[in-house]
Amino acid sequence: MISFGGGLPSPETFPIKEIEEIACQMLREKGTVALQYGPTEGEPELREEITKWMRREKAAVKPENILVTSGSQQGLDIISKIFLDPDDIIIVELPSYMGGLQAFSAYRAKLVGVPQDNDGIRTDLLEKALAKLARRHRKPKFIYVVPDFQNPSGVTLTLERRKRLLELAHEYEVPIIEDSPYRDLRFAGNFVPMICSLDNENHVIALGTFSKLLCPGLRLAWIAAPTDWMERMVAAKQSMDLSSPIFTQLIVAEYLKRGLLPQQVDNIRKLYAKKREAMIKALQRYMPREVTWTEPEGGLFLWVKLPNQMDTNALFPKAVESKVAYVIVSAFHFNGKGQNTMRLNFSYPSEAQIEEGIRRLANVIRENM
Numbered sequence: 001m002i003s004f005g006g007g008l009p010s011p012e013t014f015p016i017k018e019i020e021e022i023a024c025q026m027l028r029e030k031g032t033v034a035l036q037y038g039p040t041e042g043e044p045e046l047r048e049e050i051t052k053w054m055r056r057e058k059a060a061v062k063p064e065n066i067l068v069t070s071g072s073q074q075g076l077d078i079i080s081k082i083f084l085d086p087d088d089i090i091i092v093e094l095p096s097y098m099g100g101l102q103a104f105s106a107y108r109a110k111l112v113g114v115p116q117d118n119d120g121i122r123t124d125l126l127e128k129a130l131a132k133l134a135r136r137h138r139k140p141k142f143i144y145v146v147p148d149f150q151n152p153s154g155v156t157l158t159l160e161r162r163k164r165l166l167e168l169a170h171e172y173e174v175p176i177i178e179d180s181p182y183r184d185l186r187f188a189g190n191f192v193p194m195i196c197s198l199d200n201e202n203h204v205i206a207l208g209t210f211s212k213l214l215c216p217g218l219r220l221a222w223i224a225a226p227t228d229w230m231e232r233m234v235a236a237k238q239s240m241d242l243s244s245p246i247f248t249q250l251i252v253a254e255y256l257k258r259g260l261l262p263q264q265v266d267n268i269r270k271l272y273a274k275k276r277e278a279m280i281k282a283l284q285r286y287m288p289r290e291v292t293w294t295e296p297e298g299g300l301f302l303w304v305k306l307p308n309q310m311d312t313n314a315l316f317p318k319a320v321e322s323k324v325a326y327v328i329v330s331a332f333h334f335n336g337k338g339q340n341t342m343r344l345n346f347s348y349p350s351e352a353q354i355e356e357g358i359r360r361l362a363n364v365i366r367e368n369m
């Protein structure tokens, strides 16, 4: 079976040797701290290092604005916990990250979807949605976006739209949740600033994670939030797990202090750029002409569109019979749309598997068109 399904980083990129060395040294020198309970906000040295990492982007964060979380998934849960009551409205992109939709739905939020195109969320349609809600005296609790190499679509929000999104957030006084796990994995195109770095009115809560930069098994991520929200977030996290593991926090803090992350990220970028290239070439070679796809400038995924009448859900068992798997993108919509689309992951399979898997998938599609 060749799977383009999961969102797994390539294990080739895990810095196992460095982590082993740092972990051993840390246990020898700081074992009693590493194995003890620690502050809910996160270890001060890690918060400091995350701040430095974000400041490369000119994001004006301070260590006291950083909350270390057990994965960004926990960050989304914390945000839901402090913002959402049943029937509250939030705005999400269509399609949107499934784990985000799950977190918000668990708090019984009502989701309003705004479609994307190749430039990210359609801010003209967002404006209409906000105006329509305002006429009904409804104010969304937040707007949730994954602006860089989005999961599942792979598209990136343009600078003009980032600015427009912020203007709308200010005008309608709705916070933006900027969830950006793939941001540093850019391998083509031009740098676009983080939305939080363009904001000077404290309207953006940003989420970052080490899952795609180091390894997801560490379960370490962060929320960078304006001071007004921090206290409630810390209280929400405290009731979930008291703190994220001090052991892995100290490992990552040391890894960052040693200045190893830029080289690590560079290696990942190079590897994924090759894999993405291999996938695009295979799609060009094998797919029927009616099939289209996004060409992401970074991240882990691309998004394939089949002719309108096709249904990737119905096609799935046939693909599995041919020993190839993908993710059905209708799962990333919550309104029954997107039935003719699929998400393909290129970070995990090898280049040879990408070539063979796309060949198999193209055959299944052709036979069922």
Ligand SMILES: Cc1ncc(COP(=O)(O)O)c(C=O)c1O
Pocket (backbone or CB within 6 Å): 007, 070, 071, 072, 073, 074, 097, 099, 146, 151, 179, 180, 181, 209, 210, 211, 216, 220, 221
């Ligand atoms: C958009 C988005 N947000 C959050 C997450 C969760 O990441 P983490 O491993 O940090 O919990 C993912 C994971 O794939 C994701 O794609």
